[in-house]
Amino acid sequence: xxxxxxxxxxxxxxxxxxxxxxxxxxxxxxxxxxxxxxxxxxxxxxxxxxxxxxxxxxxxxxxxxxxxxxxxxxxxxxxxxxxxxxxxxxxxxxxxxxxxxxxxxxxxxxxxxxxxxxxxxxxxxxxxxxxxxxxxxxxxxxxxxxxxxxxxxxxxxxxxxxxxxxxxxxxxxxxxxxxxxxxxxxxxxxxxxxxxxxxxxxxxxxxxxxxxxxxxxxxxxxxxxxxxxxxxxxxxxxxxxxxxxxxxxxxxxxxxxxxx
DNA sequence: CTAGATGTTAAGGT
DNA sequence: CACCTTAACATCTA
Numbered sequence: 001x002x003x004x005x006x007x008x009x010x011x012x013x014x015x016x017x018x019x020x021x022x023x024x025x026x027x028x029x030x031x032x033x034x035x036x037x038x039x040x041x042x043x044x045x046x047x048x049x050x051x052x053x054x055x056x057x058x059x060x061x062x063x064x065x066x067x068x069x070x071x072x073x074x075x076x077x078x079x080x081x082x083x084x085x086x087x088x089x090x091x092x093x094x095x096x097x098x099x100x101x102x103x104x105x106x107x108x109x110x111x112x113x114x115x116x117x118x119x120x121x122x123x124x125x126x127x128x129x130x131x132x133x134x135x136x137x138x139x140x141x142x143x144x145x146x147x148x149x150x151x152x153x154x155x156x157x158x159x160x161x162x163x164x165x166x167x168x169x170x171x172x173x174x175x176x177x178x179x180x181x182x183x184x185x186x187x188x189x190x191x192x193x194x195x196x197x198x199x200x201x202x203x204x205x206x207x208x209x210x211x212x213x214x215x216x217x218x219x220x221x222x223x224x225x226x227x228x229x230x231x232x233x234x235x236x237x238x239x240x241x242x243x244x245x246x247x248x249x250x251x252x253x254x255x256x257x258x259x260x
Numbered sequence: 261c262t263a264g265a266t267g268t269t270a271a272g273g274t
Numbered sequence: 275c276a277c278c279t280t281a282a283c284a285t286c287t288a
Contacts, residue, residue: 003266059267076266077285111284113267153277171266249279251264
């Protein structure tokens with residue numbers, strides 16, 4: 001589930017496997033994943049070059065290479081896989097980078113909702129898309145309040161809006177709301193100063209713990225609601241059956257007793 | 261067979 | 275301008 005913590009793990013994976021190696025060949029198996037660049041241009045930009053470093057903003061991963069940056073976004077289903085043996089090539093590999101050491105990096109995207117692009121600088125992309133500050137690296141409690149102040153609509157919608165804060169998706173938004181004990185359908189205008197502080201603190205804790213757990217829900221702390229997000233899921237705090245709610249077209253889960 | 265799944269965006273409405 | 279809902283995208287699974 002490629003939200004901020006997942007993409008942070010992909011970043012570390014790319015850093016640990018693919019930096020400073022010359023690229024021998026690039027193949028795009030499905031042009032639908034390309035955004036603002038065609039296959040030939042992308043191949044020209046990458047071939048013979050090396051990834052120098054990476055950065056992440058929200059759910060976007062950038063890798064500096066040659067005269068610009070490769071941008072990777074994963075949609076609802078996507079990940080990276082570094083491998084050597086052709087038998088390990090994942091199903092639904094949409095782009096494929098072969099390094100001179102014979103290892104390969106696959107961009108896997110089953111549902112084709114992810115995108116690969118090329119930007120001169122990450123900041124250009126971030127401002128063009130009007131993305132908010134990164135939820136993990138670029139916020140503090142004061143700024144967080146200011147981002148949400150004066151907004152209308154439900155809290156969950158605002159938190160999931162990438163133009164407000166970048167990186168939170170459906171699952172982690174539910175987790176943050178649960179940990180802060182605030183209901184997803186609370187109007188932003190009704191959120192108290194105390195609740196804003198709790199939300200900010202939960203956002204930091206949840207994202208940090210998720211990254212520590214390698215974004216794997218099986219390794220999340222016991223108090224997390226994420227592993228219980230399902231029809232018969234129960235609140236890990238009070239045991240009550242979770243409620244399902246649709247906000248901004250997405251299914252959210254929350255505990256009606258613990259979250260007010 | 262159908263509904264729903266981690267994301268984003270366009271279109272149309274309030 | 276801000277926000278809402280719905281649909282669409284493509285594919286797999288419960």
